[in-house]
Amino acid sequence: MTEATSTERLREALANRTGTSPRDWYPVFKARYGMLETFSALRKAHGSGVVRTQLFTCCTAVDPIIVAGLKPRYEEIDPRTLSIDASTLRESRGDAPTRAVMLQHTFGIIDNAADLHLAEATRKLPGALLVEDCAHCVARMSRADDGSPRADVSVHSFGVEKILPTRFGGAIWVNPRLTETDPAVDTELRGRLEALPRPDRRLDAITRAYINENRVFSRLGSLGGNMRRGFTGIGLYEPPIADVERAGGLAYASMKPTEWIERKATEAISALSSNENGRRHVVAIYRERLGDVADRLGIPAGAMTGRPQPLLRFPLFMDTTERAEQVLGAVREAGGYAERWYRPELFPGVTDPARYGVDGDVHARLETTGRLVAGAVCLPTELSERTAHAVADAVLRSL
Template sequence: MNDRLSARQRVSGLCDALAARTGTDARDWFPVFKARYGMQVAFDAIKGRRGRGAVMTQLFTCCTAVDPIVCTGFAPQYADVDADTLSIDVDSANRLAAVDDLRAVMLQHTFGLIDDASSRRLASFARERKALVIEDCAHCVTRMARDGGETPLADISVHSFGVEKILPTRFGGAIWINPRLAATDPQLDADLRRHLGRLPRPTKRIGMVTRLYVNENRVLSRLPGGSGGALRSLLTNIGLYEPPIAESERRGRLAYGPMGMTPWMARRATAGIDALDANETGRRRVTAIYRDGLHDLEAVHIPGRILDGEAQPLLRFPLFAQDTPQAERIIASVRAVGGYAERWYRPELFPGVVDGHAYGLDTLDRSTVQVTGRLVEGAVSLPTEVGLDRAGEIVTAVRSAIA
């Protein structure tokens, strides 16, 4: 394909698919190599327009959701989360409202759990302070919080197609810009669209290693002992393996500059979006099995919003044990029946950061994030991409682990 074509022309089919899925305009979607790099472009544009300041976010997340904040020079302001939504608690945000240079507030739909009511309250909090609402849809691609009608709530919405996300694509992401931003801040809107629309194409090496990723993992996972991990590290060091999280990304930096998407990534992402109905239907059914089978357990906490209304197509089903030993017993029991239970997000800023200073952890008042601390200690997440019979076995395994 002619390299003189713009990034938008190369991935126009993906933009059309995203727009059709979300009821938006294809012109407002901008595909990127990884969602974190799209966020980096957004924060750079915000800094250029409004100057440096604080971005309100949460510790119950992945470090790569905070890297774009700190690597562009913003100060992360950690609010506590609501144990029933796993997103920023508005009361906690109000207690931190002394921040007078707030530039943005992160609205994260952890595990794909979307609560429109609390999302609207958080958006109101942000807009009262003239801060942008940046929505993290990494776990719920194409599903977005809505206002009182059907209009997406956020100013900027970030979607990931990467490793251990809803789509089976392993790479790619997209940024959506709310068209109303053109009315409230036309210069920022123009800057965002210009920078995102002109991202360079990934290098040939990145194009190659992204294609190799699935087969590399298959081979490496079958090697005996610790040889698979050692070889993965070697391949990473010589640039022949693209890790989900680079070492630099645990130090408050990003591994590359912002890039667009290759046509191969775009085709895979488009196919994944075309198959989302079946994908989400399966996850809804499994979520409902977990919800119905575990709701009466008093020894664990299940976020309350999961219990309300129609089951959501969660990326993972979260539950929270009373302490870490109990969480580990649950994980071991579930894995024994073939369900790959996870520790997301234990430790905080998963999988844990190497340089706490880079993330502002050395000056954090822990009394302001006590709910987060309790959730981290007991975090367990159950797989939702399993068959219904296996989901039933996992319910039994959880119950037996805490009997």
């Protein structure tokens, strides 16, 4: 398979999965680099400004905003959806112009009604684009009533701890309507994405070695942790989040995926229905077993209503961090690897909050976000039915 063919097949797989055109999909080495090109294109076309985003996210979702020369402005999130609360999205006289609004489908929760409100609020901000973060729900997108994708740009990740088992790669979808609504951004963004180079041989080699390296490091306990840091320092291991990415930067210039990553992603997309069906089944078990105590567990309404969605993680929000840790420990003892996403904010935490524009005023303004961060627990959804019931039992016992 040639490089061109591997790219074409990945674009076709994404298009077939989403009912879109292959020509609007652009593979990238990691989703964060596609975001960087998106925000860089916005700044090139329209100048400086802000991107409205949220603290309840990963730092690598904000790094591209900063590196592109725009400023993140953090908005309150809706506890029902864990996305920006559209009712809080306003612009005052004297504010820097808004270049984009992020629609983050946290843990894979897609709520079309709430998404519509956010899209409508975005349209009231002159020139702002709606950028959809589908890192947790690859190839699932918010849709308008006619079935068309809602966002102007949609970001999809194939990376570590995401839906696909590929560990690397991602893709940007550019809405064809941009050719009419914002032709300057459309031309700039597509040109940037088409021109991206392939990674060098070193990155090709270490991405292929990633799974086996992790297996070895994990078996070696604390020694493995030291080896992982050492291998990272000499460029023989690619960490999910580099130190520079916790300080408001990015580890590389933007790149396309390798041919090998594209092949792996295409294969994984062909098996995506089975992957999603398994996750839906686990989500349905959690909903049935935990539904009577959903309020006590702080389960978002978006995870409990409608047809079960194939969530990447099933979120709980306890009333204190201490209670959250108790639940997390109980679930891990039961055989389910519960996690703390996104505790702390800008997960896994940043080393220079000032570079991210985070200060006391931001925290005072975002009380709901702070409460959710403090109590976050994420249940795994890629489990056997037996283990899913064991996890639910552990959560109930912890109450």
